[in-house]
Amino acid sequence: MWSNVLYIDLETGEHHTRDRSDLFDKYLGGTGVATQLLLEECPAGIDAFSPENPVIFSIGPLTTIFPCVSKVVSMFKSPMTGEMGESHAGGRLAMAMRFAGYDSIVIKGRAAKPSYLSIHDDEVKLKDATSIWNLSSVEVTGKILREVEPGKGRRSIMRIGKAGVNQVRYANVNVDTYRHFGRLGMGAVFGSKNLKAIVISGTEEVELPDMPAYKKMYSKLYGEVVDTEVMDKYHDLGTAANINVLNRLKGLPTKNLKQSHFENAESISGEYFADNLLLRKIACSNCPIGCIHIAMLKTQFQKGHEFEVSHISYDYELIYSLGTNLGITMGEDVLRLIDRCEQHGLDIMSTGGVLAWATEMYERDLITPPDTLGLSLRWGDTDNYLKMIDRIVEMPNKFYQAMAKGTAVAAAEYGGEDFAINLGRLEIAGYHTGPASIVGQIVGVRHSHLDNGGYSIDQKASSQQLSEEQMVDKLIYEDYWRMVNNSLVCCLFARGVYGEQNMVDALECVGIKKTRDELEAIGREIFLAKYKFKEREGFDIDKVSVPARFFETVSQLGMVKKDTVDNMLKLYRKKTGI
């Protein structure tokens, strides 16, 4: 129904739009269309920092039309993994793209000078960003752009921090202060393009073929989101509720996965944050849940009643990676670390992973003060971790340059590969639940726990005694169907609402008639198209090494055996044909 693609060349500042119904008709939108655009636009074998590397954004046919269809898919070649880079973000971006009238945006080239893009309806301009290029705060960058750009109250502002400018390989792109395109280094790709920010807004009115049917379906889905228990956990304590849960189950990676439980979990738990630090909750556009938990950190900076106050969003993964994984024992200290990464524009899960590996290296005397430039690393030492985060961004010596490339690269150079906790060159999510989590992150198209929810399959396996083959079948089912979710593009927290039938019915409201089986086939096709790109760029499941530590620390399902993982990978390859 909508298929307008905006192409922008940063080299010349020129832009044009093209109708790509050829892609949208076949692949719906979101991740399905973005994958095809990536295959078209990204030449084989290029460096991720080459001007030819495209940055692609896509929304889908239900974006802003139905509740919780609130995400944007981004795609690029990743400087972290050297293969497929994909990340999703919420905030206001999806709605801003919908009302600006762009279903996908493709950005190529490198700007001659530090620049930002200003996109308001049909007006697309490349503007000078010299004066904000080196700002030390992502938050301040947003404040400055708000003063000079139109679209107040309904625009979205993406921007990178110092980490992106300096091309730390896991730099993120901040979206509307509290959301991110994280993980696979799109911030560094922005930096390589001299692209500091993108502001986007629009005023379109969208009309649908059958308004009465649409209104009825909207009310049904809204009711399922708000009035049933499907999404309760995301609003109440939020994802941070998982700290105590996984700690009890021994699935919570702690101190570089030396442990799977944390003795001090209580004082950094979701309950602790909610009772002591939570200020308010906010939502992505068009989502009535409001899962974004904002904490207030009040810090005394000199004697007397002198305080500075920061508002910081938190989630489970952040508390794991900068909390349990670094042995931090107080919620307030976790917030200080989160805030520092946020202002630099660093992916927090990777930053935590790199710091945890470095701490163990230091413990074993495999790195020494000359490497760290005098910083001693100890579990729980917030002040030194803060300094180390600054140095990762500044990269003053060879060691910090290695840390800025991620755990896998740093370990290849300095050692400790057996405890360099990464899968497919990406630091792991906060789950040591069993083999499905490990296999899921290896095979997942973006090496994310959200590709197939392997952790959740481990949890089912623990109550239902699933065989290896049954676990693999469940991974594949999720891998295919989440391609459909991610093509619409609904928030995966709402996947309980957007099940097979609701997706079929919702699509019909916007004039897209697909059966359940057709959707599943599209999901599989998108999945295989991604593997086509991944394999073209050198990804090979057989070459992913699983660090020994995964098999030495007890998981929720007991000790994980290497044979189990190998066997499940073999089954996965056989059943998917990759």
Next chain:
Amino acid sequence: MPAKIKVANPNRCINCYSCMLACSRTNANSVSLIDSAIDVRTSGGIESGIGIIVCRSCIDPPCARACPTGALTPRNGGGVVLDKDLCDSCKLCADACLPRAIHFDRADMPVICTHCGVCAKFCSHDVLELVKTEVM
């Protein structure tokens, strides 16, 4: 008894825009923000507070007084009723409204709250309420 929209608990707003989408969907048959009579917006980014701008249902509405063509007339229970045929888009009504609750759609027609209550129905956090008014 007529009803009116009340911003009962503004500090509970999560800035999800469900109310605005409900208003456009119901009253303008569109998916949009600019067709919505209620306007929820931040000023200074989502890290700042959230403002909710909606018709305050004045009994003696300044917007109607400012209207030179008679397109806006007082509504029973507060607020105004719009007769599109009489409106010439002069925008004097918008200037007369101190909370700035009147804005214009793409056809340059004022978007006027009818106090139908659909925004409150789709507010998941009890920010908005539809209340009965005493005035008849």
